Amino acid sequence: MNAKKRQTKMRLSLLFYFLLICLVAVFSKLVKVQAMDAKKYEEMAVGQRITDHELTPDRGSIYDRNGEILALSTDMDTVFVTPYQIKKKWKSAKKIAAILGESTDTIFEKLDSDNGFAYLARKIDKEKADKLKELNIEGLGFVKESKRQYPLGRLASHIIGFVGLDNIGLSGLEIQYDNKLKGKPGKVITEQDINGYPIPGGKNTFIPSTNGSQLILTIDKEIQYKAELELSAAIEKYEAKGGNIIVMDPKSGEIYAMASLPDFDLNDFSNSESENFRNTAVTDVYEPGSTMKIITATAILEEKLFSPDSKFMLPGSIKIGGWLIKEAHGRGTEEFTLSSIVTRSSNVGATHIGKVLGKERMIKYIKRFGLNSPTNIDLPGESIGSLLSADLWSKSTIATVSFGQGTSVTSIEMIRAFSVIANHGVAVRPHLVDQIVSTRGKRTSLASEDSNVQVVSPRTASLMTEIMEDAVGTGTGKNAQIEGYSVAGKTGTAQKPNTDKPGYSGYIGSFIGYAPAKDPAIAILVTIDEPKGAIYGGVVAAPVFSSVGEFALQRLKVTPDQVDKGDKQQ
Amino acid sequence: MVKKKKKLKKKKQTKPTIYYLLLGITFILVLFGIVMITSSSSSLALSRQNDSFYYLKRQSLSVAIGLVVMLIVSLIDYRKFKRLSIIFLALSISLLSFVIISGTVIYGSSRWVALMGITFQPSEIAKLAVIFFTASVLSNNKEITKKINSLLVPIGLPVLFTSILVLAQPDLGTTFAILITVFFMLFMAGARIRDLVMLSSAGFAAGMIFIMTAAHRRERFLAFLDPNSDPKSGGFQIIQSLLALGSGGVGGVGLGFSRQKFGYLPTPFTDFIFAIIGEELGLVGTTMIIILFIIFGFLGIKIAQKAPDRFGQLLAGGITSMILVQAIINLGAVTGMLPITGIPLPLVSFGGSSLIITLASIGVLLNISSSQKRRATRKVGIEGSNSRRRDGRSRLSRSSSGRSA
Numbered sequence: 001m002n003a004k005k006r007q008t009k010m011r012l013s014l015l016f017y018f019l020l021i022c023l024v025a026v027f028s029k030l031v032k033v034q035a036m037d038a039k040k041y042e043e044m045a046v047g048q049r050i051t052d053h054e055l056t057p058d059r060g061s062i063y064d065r066n067g068e069i070l071a072l073s074t075d076m077d078t079v080f081v082t083p084y085q086i087k088k089k090w091k092s093a094k095k096i097a098a099i100l101g102e103s104t105d106t107i108f109e110k111l112d113s114d115n116g117f118a119y120l121a122r123k124i125d126k127e128k129a130d131k132l133k134e135l136n137i138e139g140l141g142f143v144k145e146s147k148r149q150y151p152l153g154r155l156a157s158h159i160i161g162f163v164g165l166d167n168i169g170l171s172g173l174e175i176q177y178d179n180k181l182k183g184k185p186g187k188v189i190t191e192q193d194i195n196g197y198p199i200p201g202g203k204n205t206f207i208p209s210t211n212g213s214q215l216i217l218t219i220d221k222e223i224q225y226k227a228e229l230e231l232s233a234a235i236e237k238y239e240a241k242g243g244n245i246i247v248m249d250p251k252s253g254e255i256y257a258m259a260s261l262p263d264f265d266l267n268d269f270s271n272s273e274s275e276n277f278r279n280t281a282v283t284d285v286y287e288p289g290s291t292m293k294i295i296t297a298t299a300i301l302e303e304k305l306f307s308p309d310s311k312f313m314l315p316g317s318i319k320i321g322g323w324l325i326k327e328a329h330g331r332g333t334e335e336f337t338l339s340s341i342v343t344r345s346s347n348v349g350a351t352h353i354g355k356v357l358g359k360e361r362m363i364k365y366i367k368r369f370g371l372n373s374p375t376n377i378d379l380p381g382e383s384i385g386s387l388l389s390a391d392l393w394s395k396s397t398i399a400t401v402s403f404g405q406g407t408s409v410t411s412i413e414m415i416r417a418f419s420v421i422a423n424h425g426v427a428v429r430p431h432l433v434d435q436i437v438s439t440r441g442k443r444t445s446l447a448s449e450d451s452n453v454q455v456v457s458p459r460t461a462s463l464m465t466e467i468m469e470d471a472v473g474t475g476t477g478k479n480a481q482i483e484g485y486s487v488a489g490k491t492g493t494a495q496k497p498n499t500d501k502p503g504y505s506g507y508i509g510s511f512i513g514y515a516p517a518k519d520p521a522i523a524i525l526v527t528i529d530e531p532k533g534a535i536y537g538g539v540v541a542a543p544v545f546s547s548v549g550e551f552a553l554q555r556l557k558v559t560p561d562q563v564d565k566g567d568k569q570q
Numbered sequence: 571m572v573k574k575k576k577k578l579k580k581k582k583q584t585k586p587t588i589y590y591l592l593l594g595i596t597f598i599l600v601l602f603g604i605v606m607i608t609s610s611s612s613s614l615a616l617s618r619q620n621d622s623f624y625y626l627k628r629q630s631l632s633v634a635i636g637l638v639v640m641l642i643v644s645l646i647d648y649r650k651f652k653r654l655s656i657i658f659l660a661l662s663i664s665l666l667s668f669v670i671i672s673g674t675v676i677y678g679s680s681r682w683v684a685l686m687g688i689t690f691q692p693s694e695i696a697k698l699a700v701i702f703f704t705a706s707v708l709s710n711n712k713e714i715t716k717k718i719n720s721l722l723v724p725i726g727l728p729v730l731f732t733s734i735l736v737l738a739q740p741d742l743g744t745t746f747a748i749l750i751t752v753f754f755m756l757f758m759a760g761a762r763i764r765d766l767v768m769l770s771s772a773g774f775a776a777g778m779i780f781i782m783t784a785a786h787r788r789e790r791f792l793a794f795l796d797p798n799s800d801p802k803s804g805g806f807q808i809i810q811s812l813l814a815l816g817s818g819g820v821g822g823v824g825l826g827f828s829r830q831k832f833g834y835l836p837t838p839f840t841d842f843i844f845a846i847i848g849e850e851l852g853l854v855g856t857t858m859i860i861i862l863f864i865i866f867g868f869l870g871i872k873i874a875q876k877a878p879d880r881f882g883q884l885l886a887g888g889i890t891s892m893i894l895v896q897a898i899i900n901l902g903a904v905t906g907m908l909p910i911t912g913i914p915l916p917l918v919s920f921g922g923s924s925l926i927i928t929l930a931s932i933g934v935l936l937n938i939s940s941s942q943k944r945r946a947t948r949k950v951g952i953e954g955s956n957s958r959r960r961d962g963r964s965r966l967s968r969s970s971s972g973r974s975a
Contacts, residue, residue, distance in 0.1 A: 004760060009875045011758045012887055016871040019894045020864060026901045027860050033815045033905065034853040041816020048813070049829060194833030200613065202829070 049191050050203065057183030058146060059167055060212030062160060064221040065254075065434060069151060071160050071174070071266075073167075076147040077129030079120040085139030086111050092137050096120065099131045111139075122165060123147040148174075150266035156224050157263045158279035159217070159379070159432055171277055173215060173432060175380050180436050183212035216435040218254035223247055226551045227257040230544045231526065235261055238531030238540050244281035244411040245544065246430075247552055250419035250514055250523040253428035255377075256552060283381045285408040286527065289494025290345045290476075290537070291512050292404025294464065295417065297342050299365035300353050302460045308339040308467055318348045321395030325351050328493065328536075339467045343475030345491060347403045354402025359393050362401055368455050369417040370427060371409045377430045378446070385409035404494055414512060415525040421465060422488070422514040422523050424458040462518075464488075469517045479542035480513055482550045484560030488520075489513020489545065491537035496530065506530040511541035515549055516561040522552050588876075589939045592869045596640075596917065596932050599862055600633055600925075603843070603918035610831045610846040611839040611920065625839055625920055632922040636929035643933030648941065651934070652709075652881050655702035659728060662699040665692035666735035690923040693736045693744045697892055698931050700732055700748050701755070705884035708759040721761075725752070737780075742787065743911030747895050749773060754891040755884055758874070781909075794909035807842070808906045810834045815848035815856070815905065822852030839920045841912055844904045859918070860901070867894045873939040882938045889931045893917075 033041065062071035086092055093108035100107070100121050110118045121128075123145050132140060148163045161172015167182065169175035186209030191202030198204060231245045247257040260280040264272035278284065300306050315333045317326045325347050341349030354362060366372055372387045385408045388397060400406035409417075412430055420427045429452075436444045468488035471477045476491040491511050495504035510527040514520035526541040526548075534540050553560075604626065611625035621627075651658070669692050707724050729752050737745040753773070757766055781787045797805030797812075814830035817823060828849045831838040838846050848856045870890025877883040893916045900915040902908030914921050916928045 007760050008758055008880075008883055011760065012871050012874050012883075015754055015758060015887065015891065016867055019867050019891075019898065022898045023860050023864055023867075023894075023901070026898070026905055026907065027857060029905045029907055030815065030848070030853060030856050030860075033812055034818055034848060034856065035820055038816045038819040041813050042819065045813040045817045045830065045834075048834070049832075191829070199829060199832045 049193070049199065051190055051192055053188040053190070055186035055188060055207075055209040056146060056167075057185055057209035058211040059148060059163070059183065060181040060214045060439075062173065062181075062215045062217065064217050064219045064224070065256075066220065067216075068221040070156060070217070070219070070221070071148060071150050073146045073148055075144040076123035077126055078122045078143050078145040079124065079129060079132055080141045080143065081111055081118050081120050082139045082141065083111055083113050083118060087138065092135075095135055095137070096132065096140075099128055099135075100124070152221070153267055154263050154265050155221070155228065156219060156257075156259070157266045157269075158260050158277075158281075159219060159258055160266060161380075162266050162269045172279070172379065173217075176378050177215055177433065177436070181212040181215065183439075184210040186210070211439045213439065214437040215433050216437060217432055218249075218256065218434045219258075219432065220256045220552075220555065222555055223548070223552045224257040224259065227548050228259045228261070228263075230548050231259055232261055234526075234528055234531075234540060234544045238528060238533055240528045240532070240540070241530040242280065243528045244525065245527075245548065246281055246411055246415045246525045247548060248415055248419060248430055248523050248525075250422035250520050251428065253416075253419070253430045254434065255430055255432050256522065256556075257548075258432070279379060279381070281411040281525075282377060282379050283383050283410075285383055285385050285410050286508050286529075287407065287494045287497060288404040288409050288414055289492035289508065289510065290347075290350075290404055291414060291418075291490045291492035291510055292407070292409075293342055293345065293350045293402065294421065294468065294490050295365055295369055295371070296350055296354055296357065296362070296402045297338060297467065298369075298421065298456055298460060298464050299357055299361060300338065301463050302365070302456045303357070303361060305356055306338045306353065308337065308463055310338045312336045312338070312341070312349060312352060314341075314346065314348050314352060316348070318351055318399075320351060320355075320399045321397075323396040323399065325399055339470060340475075342467050342490070343471040345471075345476045350403040351399040354398050357398075357402075359390055359398050362398060363387065363390055366401075366407070369420060370455075371407075371413050371417055373413075375410075375412050375416050375430050377412055378432050382412070383410050385413050404492060411525050411527055415523055418490075418512045418514065418525070419523045420455045421461045421468075422520040423461075425454050425456040425461040427453050427455050465517050468513065472513065476536070476538040477511060477513065477542050479538055480511055480545045480549075482515055482546055482553065484562055485515045485549070485553055485558070486517035486562050487513055487515040487546075487549070488517040489542075491542060493536045493538075507535040509535055509537040509540040511537045511545045513545055513549075515553060516558065518561065521556055521558040522549060524549055524552075585940050586942060588869055588872055589936055592866070592873070592932065592936060592939065595862055595866050595869065596929070599859075599866070599917040600636075600929075602847075602859070602862075603915075603920075603925075604629055604633065605825070606843055606847055606850075606918065607839045607920045609826045609850060610828060610843060612826075613832060614838070628922070629920050629925070632925045633929075635922075636926040639926055640929040640933035640936070643930050644936035644940070646937065648882060648885060648934050648937045649879070651702055651885075652706050655699070655706040658699045659703040659732065662692055662696040663732055663735060666696055666732070666739070668692070670735065670738055690926075691741075693739055693741050694923040694927040696732050696736055697744060697748055697751075698889075698927055700729055701751060701885065701888035701892060701931075703728060704752050704755050705881055705888055708755065708884050709879070709881035721756070725756075741912070742780075743896075743899060743913035746777075746911060747892060747899060747913065750895050751888055751892045754895070755888045758887045759884060791909050794906070797906065807836060807910055808903075810836075811842055811845040811904050812906055814842075814845040818849040818852040818855075820853045822848075822850050822855055825850050840914055841900065841910075841919065842904055843919050844901060844915050847918075848904075859915075863894065863897045866890075870894070870935060873935055873942070876942040877938050878941050882941065886935055886938045889935050892931070893928060 059073040061069060063069055089111045090108060093111050094104050097104040097107040110120055129142060133142060146167055148167060150160060159172055161174035162170055163174050164170050169178035169181065187207040189203060189205040191199045193199050227245045227247055231243050235243050242261045245259050246255065248255045258281055262276045264276045313333065314336050316331050317324055327347055336346060336349050341353065366387055371385045374382050374384050387407050397406055416427060416430055431446060433446050465488045468490055469486055472480050472487045472489050477489050480487055480489050489511055494508045496506040496508055497504050508527055508529055509531055512525045514523040524545050526544045528540040531540045607629050608626040612622040615624040616622045704725055733745050733748050736748060753769065781791045793805040794808060797808040810830060814835055828846050830849055831846055835842045835845055844859065847859060867890060870886060874883050874886035874890060877886050896913050896916045899908060899911060899913045903910045914924050
């Protein structure tokens, strides 16, 4: 009996130890979960109840220099679907398709997809969204999405650029200033229970979004409009492929207007050919032709090799390195001055003075005028003109470069080079954005004179201005005259090199000038790509300069400097 | 008057320290439970019952009833239950059958029965009834354990029958708890190890067959083996439980600051209350609970060892096993070491029937502890069985002997 008792007692003790071991095992698991791996579990727990909801900021608007709106963001309705919540899919698809104007099949496919989420239509009119809401279909969701709108459509399309569906800049200033325009997204962080309701007393953080900054451009909407109008009229008239126009303040580099044709509609860019998206004034190079003679002549004067009145006896043509250089309009041997070489746009004369200048100095001045380096204009995709390196120059290169063939530039480089002369020898940086205005109203002015360098002496510049005034007054650029204002400028007619084979075909007619000549308020570049019927810059481009220039000078309220002279002439 | 006062004083003194210790541990666990139920149920209570303290109020009522029941039971000589045990078992079998026929379905199980406006779970009563019955049969026939075959009819059949009825509720956890407790009772009664090994292997095989033959049980079991295989449904509770425990870390997030109780843990104040304890009070809190249960087990086993007779011994051992086994099954499930079977944490979890029955069985333990010979507290293991039986017969004789001393 006692043995039995002892056995029971012993077995009870054993049982206790067994239970103890079980509880100690639980304890050791707890040590692992609550001490050793606690961080991991805590993170998982936090992860499942903390939700982030992004608040999208409004993209900053873009204005012209007078506060005219060029680009803005508006809230549009976006419809999405939670497919598994949709009952009677085919019936619903039919109703939705009728409102959206799409085929029932496409809608049905979206309603029937395996995803937990699908967009039905993004950024649609409020009217359509309201109709969809009225259908009361369970599983349809509506959110507001910001849509970029360009009230002026095609105007300044290359400058402004456009954004994608996700409001990220894709071209033009929209991409160049994307960081400033897009703003900072805000966040709502909430701690939610399993059903998505906020946990009482739980974490609830609201970080408001910061709207994007606004851009105030140097562009003047009216001048831009006039520039585009005149350019497209000329292109139409001469059945040209396209063209560029740039209207710039030569003293500050502020661009009043810049257009490249063909262009596109900013509000419907997806239906335009992507070829048209290129802002050719900045992205494309061309052989400038006779406008280049200004650089050659300036270099001669700056180097004091000749004076404007220096006389030259020039034959009708000149042979150099196996090439025969001819004039555009044939003539016999004649006496020229340095000045008349420019005003009459003599290729033989340019070759002659070019040879005197020599290739080293030619290259030096091309570089100093910035024809081989970016202008750093605030636009994406800027190209730079190409220039053969000195060791690759053949005997004829000095001749062709002197009158602007065999070397290439961009339109923006070229107008900057002319502005140097207009601006008494000082180079400025062309730019499109005048100010960035933050949502808090802080204004940042982008105008800077750091890059302004003296390229040639003021004396050389004023001598060149006089020569160019003659070019417009009596030379090839007569069509560029503006009533009441003195105009300095130069025509250019360049052969276009073939892209696929050696040789040339087609022309680019151009005119670059500024007014009033002595104290310029505007510099204008006009290029007409492959005009038909007429090819000369003085014919196809100079009239565009004249009408746009006249408009711009009046709009900018520039006092006419030739009122008396004009009266006398009449 | 003086005599009477003395008598009362002596009577009090007769209760051994272990009696008060057990009472104390019980109170601590129950209070712990009330605090944690309040903390973990308030938000659910507000949304479901429109009263933050709904579950606190109900649990408090259950505690009050349970403590009264415990007190009453502790005053009844446990030996009186010996002859009643067969009736007790018969009663619970009929209640279980009644539930199966017309029980209230809650959480997909028909475990509840409404009697005179009170709902309770007959399976809870069945647990206690089986312990009483087994202790009674085993103590009646001392040689019975020698031959395991002889146990099949007197114990095996009634226990299995009751278990099957509990299982049919379906209440797998309680069934496990009952079978394991009976197994432990056979062990303490002196069954041969060979027989026990045989029994346990048979039981294990039967258990596996049972789990694998029903889809929802198999799913739960597989989810237990690898919770991440199906985190959305099967493994969800295990993962959420571990997330709660881990979030608590060592020090806990603070009382009332559980996040997992907001719907992530489906039953934060019943079966998974331990996870909320872990989250709010950290490893410190969970360790405290484990230590309390270890002490409880120690005291229960001590009471069993000192019980004046074999019935008391087996009864105390059985009750202690039952409470500890339930605790281990619950803690094991919460920590992901055992499959989830829907067993509450005794004394702590919300639930009237479980709490009242557990407190009642602790009342039995208390009675057994107060029935032990006083000397026994001093000299353990050397006293003869005869004297103990004589001493433990009734309180009256004990008090008289005390007076004579």
